Amino acid sequence: MHNEHSDTHFQSRIDNGEHIEPKDYMPEGYRKHLIRQMSQHAHSEVIGMQPEGNWITRAPSLRAKQILLAKIQDEGGHGLYLYSAVETLGVSRAELIEQLQTGKAKYSSIFNYPALNWADIGAIGWLVDGAAIVNQVSLQRTSYGPYSRAMVRICKEESFHQRQGYEIMTTMMRGTKDQQAMAQDAMNRWWWPALMMFGPHDSDSPRSGDAVRWKIKRETNDELCQKFIDKTIPQAELIGLTIPDKNFKLDEKTGHYTLSPINWEEFHRVVAGHGPCNKQRLDHHIKHHQEGAWVREAAEAYKLKTAKKELVTA
Numbered sequence: 064m065h066n067e068h069s070d071t072h073f074q075s076r077i078d079n080g081e082h083i084e085p086k087d088y089m090p091e092g093y094r095k096h097l098i099r100q101m102s103q104h105a106h107s108e109v110i111g112m113q114p115e116g117n118w119i120t121r122a123p124s125l126r127a128k129q130i131l132l133a134k135i136q137d138e139g140g141h142g143l144y145l146y147s148a149v150e151t152l153g154v155s156r157a158e159l160i161e162q163l164q165t166g167k168a169k170y171s172s173i174f175n176y177p178a179l180n181w182a183d184i185g186a187i188g189w190l191v192d193g194a195a196i197v198n199q200v201s202l203q204r205t206s207y208g209p210y211s212r213a214m215v216r217i218c219k220e221e222s223f224h225q226r227q228g229y230e231i232m233t234t235m236m237r238g239t240k241d242q243q244a245m246a247q248d249a250m251n252r253w254w255w256p257a258l259m260m261f262g263p264h265d266s267d268s269p270r271s272g273d274a275v276r277w278k279i280k281r282e283t284n285d286e287l288c289q290k291f292i293d294k295t296i297p298q299a300e301l302i303g304l305t306i307p308d309k310n311f312k313l314d315e316k317t318g319h320y321t322l323s324p325i326n327w328e329e330f331h332r333v334v335a336g337h338g339p340c341n342k343q344r345l346d347h348h349i350k351h352h353q354e355g356a357w358v359r360e361a362a363e364a365y366k367l368k369t370a371k372k373e374l375v376t377a
């Protein structure tokens with residue numbers, strides 16, 4: 064129910080930097096905004112397991128395989144924390160999954176690109192997890208309590224993921240000419256899509272107004288993207304990788320790097336479902352979700368059985 068007095072009180076709580084908890088009053092718009100963003104975040108974690116999962120069986124050493132397995136498992140875990148956090152807003156996991164599978168809910172554009180070789184696993188960890196962590200560090204201070212707390216834990220794991228990727232890239236750049244060329248090729252293919260993870264420019268971001276007012280977003284898309292660029296270019300240069308942009312330069316006055324414009328036409332095409340792997344990602348999710356139906360049924364049957372036993376023994 065819309066209540067002007069409660070809305071004013073809610074906004075003053077936000078302005079005071081308080082966390083909003085599941086049973087607190089919140090405007091319907093705030094709840095819906097969170098369900099949309101948090102569920103898309105959860106879907107991204109789970110769909111994001113696919114491009115990497117493809118390389119578990121082909122990891123170049125036992126050590127690399129163990130690390131990759133642990134990383135992908137963490138991502139499944141992040142999806143689960145996030146789905147649980149969204150459920151505190153009164154929506155079921157089954158509904159969220161249905162929204163994903165019917166295309167009503169998005170997931171990050173980045174996971175619609177293919178991981179073609181081992182260097183891509185390095186580039187994903189370094190650039191994709193690197194971009195994710197810049198966004199998620201900021202989200203640790205988001206106004207909704209369960210989301211903020213989930214982010215604290217996720218960020219700890221994510222920083223290990225970023226280092227896993229950078230280590231792969233560093234190792235390849237110390238290797239043969241062919242390995243260096245593979246690392247550079249992966250950088251060329253992942254650099255621009257990684258920048259698109261931050262979403263459209265602030266001037267073109269319809270959700271940012273509410274998100275900033277409600278302190279769901281603590282920094283804007285452009286601010287976070289710039290942070291990522293400034294942090295990542297020196298890392299690339301340190302290991303001898305070239306930024307795939309002839310126009311990039313450091314602005315001595317501001318201390319920030321400037322780049323050529325991002326190809327937003329590509330971004331909108333991928334988000335609209337026409338990226339290289341959109342269909343493959345959703346088909347895979349649907350297939351495995353259907354094959355796992357028996358697990359959900361067994362868990363439900365066990366829950367009923369134990370609930371009945373408790374009734375008998377109570």
Ligand code: BYC
Nearest residue numbers: 104107108111170171172195259260261262268269270271
């Ligand atoms: N891809 O008004 P805007 C990971 C949509 S996974 C697709 O700026 P907002 C990992 C946006 O949803 C980490 N869609 O929106 C896992 C909106 O459409 P709707 C993923 C995008 O929400 C495995 C429209 O464009 N992280 O780390 O204020 C392996 C207009 O945008 C994208 C998160 O999900 C995109 N890139 O800002 C490795 C972070 N960008 O919903 C790594 C949480 C924009 O109105 N999310 N759109 O139909 C956020 O922080 C914000 O939602 C965004 C977008 C910054 C992404």
